[in-house]
Amino acid sequence: VLALMVDLAFVPLLTIYPDPDLDNEIMSLTTHCSNYSSGCKWTGKLHNLKAHIDKCSYSERECPNRCGARLRSMKLADHLEYECLKRRVTCDFCGKDFSGEMMEEHDGSCPQESVHCENKCGAKMLRKYLSRHVTGDCPKRPTKCTHCSKDFNIDILQTHHGTCSRYPIGCPNRCDVLKIPREELEVHLKEHCKSALTICPFKEAGCKHKCPRYHLDRHLTEANTTHIKAMFDLVKTQRNHITELQKQLSDLTVNTNGTLLWKIPGYSQKLQAAQKEKAIEMRSPPFYTHRYGYKLQLSAFLNGNGSGLNSHMSLYIRVLPGEYDSLLEWPFSHDITFNILDQGDPLSSKRSHISVRFTPDPTWKNFQQPTTDPNDDSTLGFGYPKFVSHKELKDNCYLKGNSLFIKAVVDTSRIVIP
Ligand SMILES: [Zn+2]
Ligand SMILES: [Zn+2]
Ligand SMILES: [Zn+2]
Ligand SMILES: [Zn+2]
Numbered sequence: 001v002l003a004l005m006v007d008l009a010f011v012p013l014l015t016i017y018p019d020p021d022l023d024n025e026i027m028s029l030t031t032h033c034s035n036y037s038s039g040c041k042w043t044g045k046l047h048n049l050k051a052h053i054d055k056c057s058y059s060e061r062e063c064p065n066r067c068g069a070r071l072r073s074m075k076l077a078d079h080l081e082y083e084c085l086k087r088r089v090t091c092d093f094c095g096k097d098f099s100g101e102m103m104e105e106h107d108g109s110c111p112q113e114s115v116h117c118e119n120k121c122g123a124k125m126l127r128k129y130l131s132r133h134v135t136g137d138c139p140k141r142p143t144k145c146t147h148c149s150k151d152f153n154i155d156i157l158q159t160h161h162g163t164c165s166r167y168p169i170g171c172p173n174r175c176d177v178l179k180i181p182r183e184e185l186e187v188h189l190k191e192h193c194k195s196a197l198t199i200c201p202f203k204e205a206g207c208k209h210k211c212p213r214y215h216l217d218r219h220l221t222e223a224n225t226t227h228i229k230a231m232f233d234l235v236k237t238q239r240n241h242i243t244e245l246q247k248q249l250s251d252l253t254v255n256t257n258g259t260l261l262w263k264i265p266g267y268s269q270k271l272q273a274a275q276k277e278k279a280i281e282m283r284s285p286p287f288y289t290h291r292y293g294y295k296l297q298l299s300a301f302l303n304g305n306g307s308g309l310n311s312h313m314s315l316y317i318r319v320l321p322g323e324y325d326s327l328l329e330w331p332f333s334h335d336i337t338f339n340i341l342d343q344g345d346p347l348s349s350k351r352s353h354i355s356v357r358f359t360p361d362p363t364w365k366n367f368q369q370p371t372t373d374p375n376d377d378s379t380l381g382f383g384y385p386k387f388v389s390h391k392e393l394k395d396n397c398y399l400k401g402n403s404l405f406i407k408a409v410v411d412t413s414r415i416v417i418p
């Protein structure tokens, strides 16, 4: 209410009916400053209020530089010194005068200001020299490696060249290629360098020749005969190796329990062939009496031989040269049983295998230690020209599915294992 009355006191309408007494009375009333709410603690007579407000530090007034800002007098000094766009300022570096507005632009770009190089090279200089330094003699100015196009500071470019994959280096063989990017050198040396030592492609065959690549053609022509001979020798060595491996392999698959079960499939065709050709010998796979024992083999003549020819099947056993012969006892003296197996139905008929057991005759040549002479074919072995007649084979169940089973069993009970 008081604030309203104070305001009304200045409304000219009220002076239409002047009343000096009431005026005096009102103007003597005590009041706060109208900036009370902003923080002014002033109180006084109403007629002193106007004078107070004029100098009240909480009153806003225009900047005397007419920059357009309105501010309280308590902020004015700061404004005039630091903020006012129309203030006059002197640059500390170049000494020139600027308006506040211009100074804001000038600040940070004064050519006389001393600044550090933005590449962090440590150099400090007047700003006006900076651009020349940064692009010219700054030891850390950015640059590109001209070989790999990657970005570097110039001070480490030299170090980079020591590892740059595209940096050109000379061929260590001093060939006619001048410089090669580092990453291509390996391929160059391996495949293209004419001065690189090349190994003769017949190295595998034993040629030890090495020469610069450009001499290789000449070597291949000159050493043609030598190369062919080397290849031939290699083939021979490898053939021997293969034979040795085959032997080892067959030794591994050979039966070593003293029993051989020998199936002869296609009996009737084989018999017919034997009847035409006479004395066709069929040989069984070799077998051992035991792991390190005697090596044996059966022989069968389906159409017989000697006294059994055309009427009987003849069956023999022979001792072959084996790996362990020198450790074994000679002559071979262990009982052997020959069997022809009955393949009849085990449920409906009683099986009767043909079985013949015999003791080797120690005077018989074949039971002595065999020679390893492959041409010594004189030893047919020991056995029976008339082992079983064709009729007996046919009339019984010894042939089934056109196959015949012959079994030989060595009595190994007395064999002394070396
Ligand atoms: Zn005030
Ligand atoms: Zn101002
Ligand atoms: Zn300046
Ligand atoms: Zn620098």
Ligand SMILES: [Zn+2]
Pocket (backbone or CB within 6 Å): 145, 146, 147, 148, 149, 150, 160, 161, 164, 165, 166, 167
């Ligand atoms: Zn590079």
Ligand SMILES: [Zn+2]
Pocket (backbone or CB within 6 Å): 171, 172, 173, 174, 175, 176, 177, 188, 189, 192, 193, 194, 195, 196
């Ligand atoms: Zn080269």
Ligand SMILES: [Zn+2]
Pocket (backbone or CB within 6 Å): 200, 201, 202, 203, 207, 208, 209, 219, 223, 227
């Ligand atoms: Zn060669």
